[in-house]
Each structure stands twice: as structure tokens, then as C-alpha cells.
Amino acid sequence: MSEVQMIKRSPAEQSLSQRRAKESMRSQIAMFALMIFLTLVSFSMVFAHLNDVAGFSKFFVIPTLFLFAAVQVGLQLYYFMHMNEKGHGVPQMFMFTGAMLGFLIPLTFVTIVWW
Amino acid sequence: MSSVAQKSGFGATLWDWLTTVDHKKIGILYLLGGLFFFVLGGIEAMIIRLQLITPNNDLVSAGLFNDLITMHGTTMIFLAAMPILFGFMNAIMPLQIGARDVAFPFINSLGFWMFAFGGLFLNISWLFGEVPDAGWTSYASLSLHSPGHGVDFYAIGLQIAGGGTLMAGINFLVTIINMRAPGMTYMRMPLFTWTTFVASAMILFAFPPLTVGLFFLTFDRMFSGNFFDHTMGGNTIIWEHIFWIFGHPEVYILILPAFGIFSEIFSVFSRKRLFGYTAMVFATVLIGFLGFMVWAHHMFTVGLGPTANAIFAVATMAIAVPTGVKIFNWLLTIWGGSIKVTTPMLYALGFIPSFVMGGVTGVMQGAAPLDYQLHDSYFIVAHFHYVIVGGVVLAIFAGLHYWWPKMFGTILNEFLGKITFVFFFIGFHLTFLIQHWLGFWGMPRRVWTFMDGQGWNLANFISTIGALLMAIGFTVMVINIIMTTVKNERVGNDPWGDGRTLEWAIPSPPPFYNFPATPLIRGLDTLWVEKMEGSKEMITPAEPITDIHMPHGSIIPMLMSLGLFIAGFGAMFHQETSWGLGVLIFGLAFTFVTMATRSVKDDLGYYVTKEQILQDQENFKRGRN
Numbered sequence: 001m002s003e004v005q006m007i008k009r010s011p012a013e014q015s016l017s018q019r020r021a022k023e024s025m026r027s028q029i030a031m032f033a034l035m036i037f038l039t040l041v042s043f044s045m046v047f048a049h050l051n052d053v054a055g056f057s058k059f060f061v062i063p064t065l066f067l068f069a070a071v072q073v074g075l076q077l078y079y080f081m082h083m084n085e086k087g088h089g090v091p092q093m094f095m096f097t098g099a100m101l102g103f104l105i106p107l108t109f110v111t112i113v114w115w
Numbered sequence: 116m117s118s119v120a121q122k123s124g125f126g127a128t129l130w131d132w133l134t135t136v137d138h139k140k141i142g143i144l145y146l147l148g149g150l151f152f153f154v155l156g157g158i159e160a161m162i163i164r165l166q167l168i169t170p171n172n173d174l175v176s177a178g179l180f181n182d183l184i185t186m187h188g189t190t191m192i193f194l195a196a197m198p199i200l201f202g203f204m205n206a207i208m209p210l211q212i213g214a215r216d217v218a219f220p221f222i223n224s225l226g227f228w229m230f231a232f233g234g235l236f237l238n239i240s241w242l243f244g245e246v247p248d249a250g251w252t253s254y255a256s257l258s259l260h261s262p263g264h265g266v267d268f269y270a271i272g273l274q275i276a277g278g279g280t281l282m283a284g285i286n287f288l289v290t291i292i293n294m295r296a297p298g299m300t301y302m303r304m305p306l307f308t309w310t311t312f313v314a315s316a317m318i319l320f321a322f323p324p325l326t327v328g329l330f331f332l333t334f335d336r337m338f339s340g341n342f343f344d345h346t347m348g349g350n351t352i353i354w355e356h357i358f359w360i361f362g363h364p365e366v367y368i369l370i371l372p373a374f375g376i377f378s379e380i381f382s383v384f385s386r387k388r389l390f391g392y393t394a395m396v397f398a399t400v401l402i403g404f405l406g407f408m409v410w411a412h413h414m415f416t417v418g419l420g421p422t423a424n425a426i427f428a429v430a431t432m433a434i435a436v437p438t439g440v441k442i443f444n445w446l447l448t449i450w451g452g453s454i455k456v457t458t459p460m461l462y463a464l465g466f467i468p469s470f471v472m473g474g475v476t477g478v479m480q481g482a483a484p485l486d487y488q489l490h491d492s493y494f495i496v497a498h499f500h501y502v503i504v505g506g507v508v509l510a511i512f513a514g515l516h517y518w519w520p521k522m523f524g525t526i527l528n529e530f531l532g533k534i535t536f537v538f539f540f541i542g543f544h545l546t547f548l549i550q551h552w553l554g555f556w557g558m559p560r561r562v563w564t565f566m567d568g569q570g571w572n573l574a575n576f577i578s579t580i581g582a583l584l585m586a587i588g589f590t591v592m593v594i595n596i597i598m599t600t601v602k603n604e605r606v607g608n609d610p611w612g613d614g615r616t617l618e619w620a621i622p623s624p625p626p627f628y629n630f631p632a633t634p635l636i637r638g639l640d641t642l643w644v645e646k647m648e649g650s651k652e653m654i655t656p657a658e659p660i661t662d663i664h665m666p667h668g669s670i671i672p673m674l675m676s677l678g679l680f681i682a683g684f685g686a687m688f689h690q691e692t693s694w695g696l697g698v699l700i701f702g703l704a705f706t707f708v709t710m711a712t713r714s715v716k717d718d719l720g721y722y723v724t725k726e727q728i729l730q731d732q733e734n735f736k737r738g739r740n
Contacts (some may be wrong), residue, residue: 051221060192060595090292094316094319097316097404099321101320101407102406105360105407107409109356112419112420112422112426113356113411113419113420113423
């Protein structure tokens with residue numbers, strides 16, 4: 001068996017990692033608050049539409065909801081699934097390639113193949 | 116487990132191969148499996164050509180002819196070309212990046228066994244006398260109406276084999292991303308590793324559509340689905356889209372590793388660095404992307420309309436640009452090199468004109484208006500055989516000669532190798548060049564015979580003679596392989612003398628842990644860098660020699676695949692027999708039990724001790740391993 005090595009952190013490393021963890025936690029909470037806010041806004045818009053408030057037609061509400069949804073997916077991926085940190089370049093490339101193909105192919109169908 | 120040579124009984128050897136998770140052994144298994152199916156597909160091809168040697172021939176019936184063309188195409192693409200390339204990827208790619216094994220040895224084994232059982236399932240159809248007969252594309256309206264179980268064998272067999280391919284692809288991706296040795300940056304990876312990477316990424320995105328399509332077909336044929344039945348609100352054309360969204364990337368999955376093999380061979384036997392390495396990498400990636408944007412060029416005559424046809428025609432022609440970049444880079448690699456015309460190099464030199472001809476006819480078909488003329492004629496047959504035989508098969512033969520020493524520790528006879536090349540190359544052009552004109556003269560593809568007096572007799576006769584020459588060439592190669600194996604003359608680390616990449620720095624075949632110490636990569640063409648600096652050991656280690664953690668072998672991958680194989684028969688017969696459903700459930704349950712066993716049972720692996728590694732190194736040095 002190869003022996004397991006224990007490496008102690010120096011005080012400087014310890015404080016650095018603590019500071020990083022703190023920053024990460026702060027941004028996560030901020031983003032969480034933002035996401036809750038976006039969700040509240042989304043629900044309010046739908047209620048406004050249902051109660052016939054002027055200016056909240058479905059042509060305004062639906063695209064805005066999609067926009068908010070996209071923002072939330074981005075926040076989810078980058079802040080809660082840590083894609084903003086280093087070493088996630090390759091997964092990002094594969095996810096975006098997959099998403100691009102997933103959008104492009106149906107787009108081809110609805111625009112130039114089946115009209 | 117010891118790497119010291121010891122005689123073991125037949126049973127133990129068989130068990131070792133059935134349970135192996137060693138990437139080199141799995142590579143050999145892929146190679147042997149692929150070559151077996153290559154022979155099957157070749158026999159089918161010979162019967163096709165013999166049937167067409169004269170007009171009004173009745174060597175085979177029309178029905179059997181349909182079986183033969185379907186199985187020839189399906190076997191050659193899915194069960195011969197891809198597995199043989201996977202064999203090379205498995206055996207060589209981890210060595211090129213300085214890894215001890217692939218990232219998931221267990222899944223690697225599972226991938227192989229799923230391919231093996233899927234291929235077996237497909238070919239067992241011959242014993243049942245109900246063979247897939249709707250063409251390798253199995254267009255839905257035809258495949259839904261095909262009587263008997265023929266197309267069922269196609270749908271289920273490919274489903275199982277395709278699952279294995281997907282696993283292999285993911286495994287290679289993770290290996291290349293995570294297991295490169297220190298210093299092996301992306302832009303220092305050999306071209307074969309790069310093409311493996313891009314081809315694997317394409318597998319990742321292209322095989323799920325095939326899986327979905329095959330499931331639809333399975334449901335339609337065996338479980339009363341209506342995905343493709345337009346009378347029930349389904350859509351027949353959607354199969355063609357799904358199939359080609361998979362099928363077009365598939366041809367690049369085949370050709371990119373072939374490009375990789377030739378890139379290695381050109382630079383080794385021209386004794387020069389690959390010209391335009393960065394451009395080659397970029398072209399490879401670009402081909403990978405564009406390969407997904409052109410599927411509808413297989414469907415110009417379906418009636419998608421001028422807008423779709425125009426856009427897909429332009430996208431198709433765009434692919435000629437990165438491919439041209441590659442061709443010119445290969446030419447410039449040879450240019451001014453100190454060329455050694457070995458068998459692999461001969462194949463590589465033959466590949467350039469052959470593949471260019473296939474590529475040019477491809478651009479011709481990419482022009483949608485011309486495609487209306489060429490569609491479903493022998494011109495198409497000529498084109499895709501020029502790219503697949505002139506590209507992929509030549510690469511497979513070249514790779515076989517080139518890497519045989521590394522995989523088996525013996526070197527194939529050069530004289531016989533060149534005989535093989537001459538017969539195969541002349542036979543190939545004799546068979547397929549004339550078929551371009553047959554297409555222009557109006558001969559449709561997939562016809563089982565033709566009438567006299569249409570001016571097609573001589574051309575078809577020539578074509579069949581060419582096919583016979585190819586068969587002679589292949590037979591010589593088999594004789595070569597048998598002779599070399601029987602003689603068993605061992606070779607050293609770098610039998611070609613000019614190896615540039617890391618695999619030539621270690622013994623042939625390498626010890627099962629590949630590298631005693633993980634190597635440090637100090638530049639592109641790692642071994643060449645070491646050679647130029649005159650280093651004695653040929654490898655700069657990145658770490659001291661310590662114990663190596665290795666995984667245990669396992670029989671579970673084979674059993675898992677066996678369960679799916681059994682379930683396949685259940686699914687096929689469940690409508691007409693009482694036992695079908697039971698067998699289906701049993702097979703799936705069997706697979707789930709093996710999966711659960713794998714999950715519950717901890718395999719912590721074992722350690723190869725430092726003493727043993729040092730002992731091995733002593734043995735290699737004294738050359739009596």
C-alpha cells in the first residue's frame with residue numbers, strides 16, 4: 001500500500017481559503033436573493049396579466065418570463081454549480097455546444113424545413 | 116497477479132480475456148472483433164459483386180440481395196470500421212498522452228461487450244433466415260413494412276452496439292480531458308489523440324439521436340407505436356432526419372481517426388514535424404462542428420424546398436475548406452522530408468489521391484441541383500466507397516501495419532504488406548472508379564440485377580474483377596498476420612526507428628501498467644524531443660517510481676451485455692409467443708441485477724509494488740521479458 005500523506009495548511013493558506021469561502025458564500029446569497037426577486041417579479045407579472053392591468057399583455061409577459069428564466073438558468077449554473085470558478089472550461093464548451101445543437105436543429109426545422 | 120511471463124492454461128487465459136479491463140487488451144479485442152465482422156461484410160460484398168458480374172444473373176434471389184446490401188453496409192460501418200478504430204484508440208491513445216489506462220476501465224470493457232453482443236445479435240439474423248433488408252439507412256416507410264423479424268434484428272442489435280459506442284466515446288473524452296501526463300497540454304497532443312477527442316465528442320452528440328430513432332423504430336415495429344406511420348398521425352420523414360442527424364456526424368466519426376492515423380504516419384516516415392499542426396487541430400475541430408450542420412444534404416430529393424436545399428448545399432461545401440487544409444498540410448509534411456516508403460507510408464501516399472477523388476465527388480453531390488441527377492445512382496455508391504474505403508479502410512490497414520508492433524510485439528512482414536497494398540489499391544480503384552460512369556449511364560443503386568443491352572455489362576464486369584483483387588489483397592494480409600504471429604520475432608520499443616510520439620518510448624507490447632513512472636511531457640512529439648536531446652531513457656519521469664494502483668478485472672460487463680442480448684430476443688418475439696415477454700423481463704432484470712452487484716460490491720483494486728516494477732524494468736533492459 002502506498003501511504004497517505006497529510007499536508008498541513010500554513011496560516012496564510014488557511015486565511016486565504018477562508019476568505020475565498022466567505023466571498024463565495026456572499027455571492028451565493030446575493031444571487032439567491034436575486035433569483036427569489038426574479039421569481040416574485042415573474043409571478044406578479046402573471047397576476048397583473050390575469051387581472052388585466054394595462055401594459056401587461058401576453059406579448060410582453062411571455063418574452064419577459066423567458067428572459068428571466070434564461071437569467072435564472074445562468075445564475076444557477078454559474079453561481080450554484082460553480083461554473084464561474086476555474087477549471088470548468090471544458091464542461092462549459094460541451095454544454096454550450098450541446099445547447100447550440102439543441103437549439104439550432106429545431107430552429108432549422110421550424111424555419112427552413114417545415115414551414 | 117504478476118507480469119512475469121508464466122504459462123497458464125487455456126481456461127485461465129480465456130477468463131483473463133473475458134474479464135480484462137486493460138485498455139490494451141480491450142483494444143486487441145475490439146480489433147479482432149472488428150476484423151471478424153470486416154470478413155463477414157467482405158464476404159457479403161463479394162457475393163453482391165458476383166451477382167452483378169453479368170446481366171440477368173441469378174446467383175442470389177432479389178430478397179437475399181436486399182439482405183446482403185443491408186447487412187454489408189450495416190456491418191461495415193457499425194461492426195467493422197468503428198470497432199477497429201476503437202481498437203486503435205484504446206490501444207494507443209492512453210499511451211500517447213502518458214496515461215496508465217482509460218478513465219473508466221470497467222466502462223471500457225462494458226462498451227466492448229455491448230458492441231460484441233450487439234453485433235452478434237444483428238448477425239444471428241442469418242441463422243433465423245430473417246435478415247434486415249431495408250438498407251443500412253432503414254428508411255421508415257420501408258422498414259415498417261418489411262415482413263418477418265429482419266428489421267427487428269437491425270433495431271435491437273444496433274441499439275445494443277450503439278450503447279457500447281456511446282460509452283466508449285464518453286470514456287475517451289474523460290480520459291483525454293483528465294488523464295494527460297504533466298506537461299501534455301492540449302496543443303501538445305499528437306494528432307491521433309486530437310482526432311480521437313473530436314470523434315468522441317461527435318459520438319457524444321450524434322449517438323443519442325440514433326438511440327432515439329431506433330427506439331421509435333422498435334416501438335413502431337414491436338410495441339404498436341405509430342411514430343413513423345402517417346396514417347396514424349406519425350411522420351415518415353422524421354426517421355430520415357433523425358437518422359441523418361446521427362448519420363452524417365457518423366461518417367466524420369469514421370474519417371477523423373483515419374486522418375489522425377495518417378497524420379502520425381506522414382510525419383514519422385517523412386521524419387519531419389507535422390506541417391501546420393495548429394491548423395490541423397483547428398481543421399479537425401471545425402470539421403467536427405460543421406459535421407452537425409449538413410445532415411439534410413442526404414435528403415435533397417425528399418422535397419424540403421429550395422431554401423433548405425440551398426442552405427444545406429452551402430454548408431456542405433464549407434466542409435471542403437478544412438478538409439483541403441488537411442490535405443495541403445499532409446502534402447507539405449511530405450515535401451522536403453526524408454521519406455521512407457514503408458507499408459504504412461504506402462497506404463498514406465495512396466490515401467491522398469483516393470480520398471481527394473471521393474471528396475470532390477462529394478462536393479458535386481453537395482450541389483443540390485446536380486444531386487437530383489446523381490441521387491440513388493451508382494455514382495453515390497462510387498462516392499461513398501471512395502471516401503470510406505479510400506479513407507477509412509486504407510487508414511485501418513495503415514494503422515494495422517503501423518501499430519501492430521506496439522500492440523502485439525511483432526512486426527508484420529513488409530514485403531507481404533506491400534503486396535497487400537498493391538492488390539488492394541488497384542482492386543479498389545478498379546471496382547469503384549468505373550461505378551461513377553455506371554451512375555452517369557443511369558444504373559440505379561440497390562438493384563439485384565440488370566438487363567442486357569444497356570451498356571452496363573463491361574463496367575459491371577470490371578467492377579467485379581476489382582473486388583476480387585481486393586479480396587486477394589486482404590487474404591495476403593491475413594496470411595501475413597498468421598505468419599508473423601507464428602514466427603513471433605519480438606521487436607524493441609521503436610521498431611520503425613523514427614517514432615515521435617510517446618507510445619514508441621515504452622516496450623512493445625507495453626507492461627500492463629504502461630509507464631513505470633508517469634512521464635513528463637516537454638513538447639510536441641515528446642519522444643522526438645528526448646531523442647534530439649540524446650536522453651538515454653527516452654522518457655523524463657515526472658515522479659519517482661512508487662506503487663501503482665490498478666483495477667481488478669471483472670466478468671460483470673460481459674454479463675450485463677448478455678442480459679441486454681437476451682432481452683432483445685424477448686422484445687422481438689413477445690407479440691407472437693407466450694414466452695417473449697418473460698424473456699424480455701428476465702433479460703432486463705438480469706442486467707439490473709448485475710448493475711446492482713457492481714454498485715454494491717466495492718472493488719478497491721490492487722497495488723503493483725515498486726519492487727516488481729523495478730524488476731520488470733531490469734527484465735526489459737536485458738531484453739528477455
